[in-house]
Amino acid sequence: MCAYVLVAEDDEMQAELIRRSLLSEGHTVTVVHDGRAALDEARRSRPDLVVLDLMLPVIDGxxxxxxLRGDDDIPVLMLTARSTEDDVLLGLELGADDYMTKPYSPRELMARIRTVLRRSGRTAEDRREDTVVRAAGLSVDRLRHEVRCDGVPVECTPAEFEILLAMASEPERVFTRRQLLQCTRGFDRSSTERAIDVHIMNLRRKTEADPRRPVRLLTVFGFGYKLSGGRE
Structure with a gap:
């Protein structure tokens, strides 16, 4: 039962523990560290499940x-150190599918996740076509972590994959370096915004006929980058 799971947790050690546990069970994972990033990612990629910490900065859980309940029916599993009855009831009234209090064991969390996914029927296998994003001659498969350019397989690092996935999901949108950096946080938390330039340079080498004259991954001077070519 593989799924695409969004983890919203501001404690980086906890987030990494959850990410590794999910990856070990075959899931695809994106990690964000504040509520605004969680909303943006959930609306962009429509994950199968959101593992949501309540004490998030910017927007709380x-x-x-x-x-999310106003937008879609994405299942939500809440995590929090707040265990009062009022907190639990409020979380469930807002539509959370399950609620776990810290500290918790990774094994119990994975068991709860399996239960929520089975109950919701929103695993990646149930909606295979939704896991593939196509734009500008690129095919980005979120479930299999595969990228193809004009039908030819392209080897990408995890950070490069997340950047391409974000840009292919919204072709022609201009992404700032900060926005693209946020996409890579689950894999390379030590990166700076300038590292995005290196990732883009490497992606151009892999996807452009002439990396010095790109036609897909374009620079928008003063702003950032965009994927040109439109959704397919």
Missing amino acids: FGVCRA
């Missing part, structure tokens, strides 16, 4: 859950 209650606000994220409330907004």
Whole structure:
């Protein structure tokens, strides 16, 4: 039962523990560290499950859950150190599918995740076509972590894959370096915005006929980068 899981957790050690546990079970994972990033990613990629910490900066977990319930029926498993009855009831009233209090064991968390996914029927296998994003001659398969350019397989690092996935999901949108850096946080938390330039340079070498004259991954001077070519 493989799924695409969004983890919203501001504690980086906890987030990494959850990410590794999910990867070990065959899931695809994106990690974000604040509520605004969680909402943006959930609306962009429509994950099969959101593992949501309540004590997030920018927008707290209650606000994220409330907004998600207004947008879609994405399952939500809440995590928090707050275990009062009122907190639990509020989380469930907002539409959370399950609620776990810290500290918790990774094994119990994975068991709860399996239960929520089975109950919701929103595993990646159930919606295979939704896992493939196509734009500008590129095919980005979120489930299999595969990229093809004009039908030819392209080897990408995890950070490069996340950048391409974001840009292919919204072709012609201009992404700032900061926005693209956020996409890579689950893999390379020590990177700076200038590292995005290196990732883009490497992606051009892999996807452009002439990397010095790109026609797909374009620089928008003063702003950032965009994928040109449109959704397919």
